[in-house]
Every structure is written in C-alpha cells, then in structure tokens.
Amino acid sequence: MKVLVINCGSSSVKYQLLHTKTEKVVNKGIVERIKYFNGFMDAMVQIKNRLLTGENALKSLEEIAGIGHRVVHGGEEFSEAVIVNPNVVKRIEKYSELAPLHNPSALVGIKSCLEIFNNIPQVAVFDTAFHQTMPAKAYMYAIPYDYYRKYKVRRYGFHGTSHRFVAEKTAQILKKPLSELNLITLHLGNGASVAAIAKGKVVDTSMGFTPLEGLMMGTRSGDMDPAIVTFLIDKTGINYKTVNDILNQKSGLLGITGQSNDMRDIIELIGKKDERAILAYEMYIYRIKKYIGAYAAVLGKVDAVVFTAGIGEKMPKIKETMEKDLLELLGKNTKFMIVPTNEELLIAKDTYDVIRKMDEKQ
Numbered sequence: 001m002k003v004l005v006i007n008c009g010s011s012s013v014k015y016q017l018l019h020t021k022t023e024k025v026v027n028k029g030i031v032e033r034i035k036y037f038n039g040f041m042d043a044m045v046q047i048k049n050r051l052l053t054g055e056n057a058l059k060s061l062e063e064i065a066g067i068g069h070r071v072v073h074g075g076e077e078f079s080e081a082v083i084v085n086p087n088v089v090k091r092i093e094k095y096s097e098l099a100p101l102h103n104p105s106a107l108v109g110i111k112s113c114l115e116i117f118n119n120i121p122q123v124a125v126f127d128t129a130f131h132q133t134m135p136a137k138a139y140m141y142a143i144p145y146d147y148y149r150k151y152k153v154r155r156y157g158f159h160g161t162s163h164r165f166v167a168e169k170t171a172q173i174l175k176k177p178l179s180e181l182n183l184i185t186l187h188l189g190n191g192a193s194v195a196a197i198a199k200g201k202v203v204d205t206s207m208g209f210t211p212l213e214g215l216m217m218g219t220r221s222g223d224m225d226p227a228i229v230t231f232l233i234d235k236t237g238i239n240y241k242t243v244n245d246i247l248n249q250k251s252g253l254l255g256i257t258g259q260s261n262d263m264r265d266i267i268e269l270i271g272k273k274d275e276r277a278i279l280a281y282e283m284y285i286y287r288i289k290k291y292i293g294a295y296a297a298v299l300g301k302v303d304a305v306v307f308t309a310g311i312g313e314k315m316p317k318i319k320e321t322m323e324k325d326l327l328e329l330l331g332k333n334t335k336f337m338i339v340p341t342n343e344e345l346l347i348a349k350d351t352y353d354v355i356r357k358m359d360e361k362q
C-alpha cells in the first residue's frame, strides 16, 4: 500500500510517497519558496502532477491509500494519529495559538490536500503525541497554576515521531520488547531534543512549551534563565518579538560562534583553532551530558543511549565521548548506539494503521 507523507513548513512542502510494506520510497521531493497561503494549493497541484508523471509514475491517484500530514502541535488532546475530519481540523486550528510558526502551514496543507486529492483519506500525525505520557510532575512549570488551567501553559515536547521511531528500532536491534527497555534517545539535528523513555513511554523530554527549551541547538538557546528576557528588553530597548527572534534564530551554535549554525562548519573552525567554535562545541557536548545524567537519574536503569538525526548520526564522536565519560555512571550494561531516524516512514505506517482501523470499523 502506498502512502503520501506531507510535511508543510512555513514556505515549503516536503513530500514522500512510500510503500508501507516494503518501506521503499517510490517518489519524493520538495516544493519551495511558497509565498502565500494559496501558494500551498499550487504546491499540491505540482505534487499531484509529479506523482503522475516521470519515473515511478502512478497510473492513477487511487493507488494512494492515504495521506499522512506531519502536524507539530496536538496539545493535550492528541496522543496518537487521527483521521482528519472537520472536527479534527478545528482542534488543530485551536493549537495554532501554541505553535504559530508551524500549525497554520500544516492546516493549510491539509485543507489544500482535501481539495486536490479529494477522495483520499487523510491522517494527522503529531510531533507532540508520543510525549503525552509524561507525568504532571515532569510537564508542569512551577508558575501560578492558573496559567496551566486557563491557557495550557505546560511542557509538551517535540520531535515525538523521531523519538518513537528510534525507540522502536532500538528495541528491534536489541531483540527485546520496547515495554521491557529504558532508553534515552537524543535527536540531534538543527533542532535538538532528548527523551527519557521508560518501558516504551516517555517520562520526560527536553523541549517544553515550545521547541526552545532544553539542549543547545543550531540557532536556539535551549535552557536559560527567563529573567534574561526582561533584562535584555530593559537594557537594550528591543521588544519581546525581537528577543523571541534572537532566542530562536540567532542563538545556539550560531550565537556563540557568530559564524554558523552548522556542525560541519563548527568542526572546520575548530580545526583552525577558532576559540568561539571550541567553546560552542564544548557547551553543546556539556549540555548533552547533563541531560543524559539527569535522565539516567529519572530512569534508574538505562538499557541504551541512542543518538539520531543529522549530528547524532554523522558525528560518532559525540556518541563515543558520552560512552567514555558516562560508562561509570550508567554502568557496563548500558549500550551507546547510533540509530538513523525516519520520521516519514513512521508517519506513513501510522497513516496506514489509522485508515485500516477505520475500514475495519465500517
């Protein structure tokens, strides 16, 4: 069965057509530089045309069993993938307030697909869903409770699809059920997050109310004292929107080096003995180590520490450093592994499962 996976960014749509049984990618691509919301409709038309022409062209759209959409924020309502219906669209719309940079493009992608691929069932797969098992003691912020009650200010966590994919894959590799394993998974891409997974369920994760919290990232600050925000506003006269921009787009590796957010550049700069690149790398590694230590304390026993995504997969040195430095703390039985992520494949499988269950009910 073929499933089309759609990932809408603010100005681009990535797509992959996958065979869920063979796990093979039949077709994939990206439509970029989308300027306006109605541009997404044109993008879907382009994708439809690309799927019906060229190499591996489909004979008809009927070959597509379903369309799976990556949706960043599902709030507290969605702990698993769901079939898209008008009620689900309304609920995703509600969470746009919590993910203003992400949910609106996912929504416009869903609405465009409903028009362009009208009869094909669609499924929403949420980045926050896997983390919904976190206990309140881990997801609550120690601020007045009313902000949670009224506005749902709490920690949600992101990259959930990637953490789940990697956790399931690790269980396969270790030949043990996921329900018998305690894992620490690290998604180290341009964005980065860690999850503590006890017997298949997330008990803590480093990203919070937004993806800004936690590890040091390519351009995001990660954890910091929130009083810095008010201090900078008072001291420099910049407004809160600018501060938000600085913390999300001009901090992290980029902020410290002043040159690049790309780990490949940082390594090159370190080769040239650039002091700020050396500092940025040390900070990056130190924060990873702190989180693994904290999550080891949360989990008690750790079966595996697993690295994934761009940096996690292509820089074995990070895994090796952690293995060397943390072996004594975590114990000899803890494995340190690199497991490549594949969010699109999991979205395709979730989509197929949701559609199959719906068909069985009918």
Ligand code: ADP
Pocket (backbone or CB within 6 Å): 188, 189, 190, 191, 218, 261, 262, 263, 264, 309, 310, 311, 314, 315
């Ligand atoms: P995202 O999906 O979050 O954009 P990826 O998971 O693709 O990110 O990871 C992107 C990051 O991976 C890049 O910013 C870069 O720092 C890092 N990266 C990619 N290739 C390498 C490499 N060969 N060595 C070190 N880092 C790499």
